[in-house]
Amino acid sequence: MLNVDKIRADFPILNRTVHGKNLVYFDNGATSQTPQIVIDAIVDYYSNYNANIHRGVHTLSQEATDKYEEARIKIQKHFNAKHSYEVILTSGTTHSINIVASGFATLLKEGDEIIVSSLEHHSNIVPWQMLCEKTGAVLKVIPMDQDGSLRMDVYHELLNNKTKLVFCNHVSNALGTINPIEEIIHAAHKFGAYVLIDGAQAVPHIKPDVQELDVDFYVASAHKMCGPTGVGLLYGKEELLQMLPPYQGGGEMIETVTFEKTTYAGLPHKFEAGTPNICGGIAFGVAVDYMNSIGFEAIDQQEKELLAYGTQELEKIEGLKIYGTGKKASVISFNLEGIHPYDVGSILDKLGIAVRTGHHCAQPIMNFYCIPGTVRASFAFYNTKEEIDALVTAVKKAKMMLS
């Protein structure tokens, strides 16, 4: 059982007020809050050893390099990658996906097929559409059901010998659905297709084991799991990262450069052109340590309780409809009948409650339900039942004011 009061003390921002009310932060799906230990790591870097890495002979550069590479190893261990050089530090999920999508542009041919799920964030749709435009590959979509789950029967029918790539999120950001990625990966491999799993919304809740999953690529952002923005992960199996061409050219990613020919550095540097987000990478490592110190079992237990309680209490409000009711993470996406989600969100904000409203960068899901968007309350392990009570009271008030 988590000591939530003690945990909340780790997050200075949770003490602030918004419009004179105690902040209730339920926008964790967009970005999680940052514990003091991560803030301290950022301050420590800029106060004590700010330097460029990998090329300096001086002490500061060596210290920064060591810390950055230590962070890579922490992230490797967390995701259970076989080698630390299979962990590419990127600017986030979007960057990671684009590295893979642009790499496959040289490897696909006309008529090849790519499968994406209908539950994807735009960042796991648009790069693949761009890839199809470049290569003549065809995009196929796994449809969804009313309860927000994927039509796995159709997925199995879509797979064939022309399927080269499959992309799916681990957890949907708009609905919270936890997708059966084991089955997705296993089935794709039978046809020799590679699978990229977008773990952006999974990593705050689940500790993925990339070797056990046998996944080809797994991507995520640090800022969804108590780390800073502007840094993330591209995990790839060694042989696949070797196979893909570099994404960007520049310093750090080369072995030798002449005007006749450049040879590229080995992994992970081949995909890390230019000065990286050094401080962010180091802080990402600290965030990983912090999440593990809380423990993913305890996180899961706390969030399951919040999800069950929140669902039960919100469902009591007449005219409130929840979207996505299958197996899911601690996300409640809902609407009040006849009321625009933006209006609900604006009133909640006046009451100190931060939620996300709109299409959540997942317009195909909104089109499926024929709605402009939803109000999304996404819970983290530092949230409480009292905060859910505040949400429920505020939603009732919004309903009264807007009906």
Ligand code: PMP
């Ligand atoms: N995929 C999913 C499922 C997401 O929720 C997000 C962030 N909302 C992204 C990708 C993109 O992440 P980032 O903006 O950190 O690159």
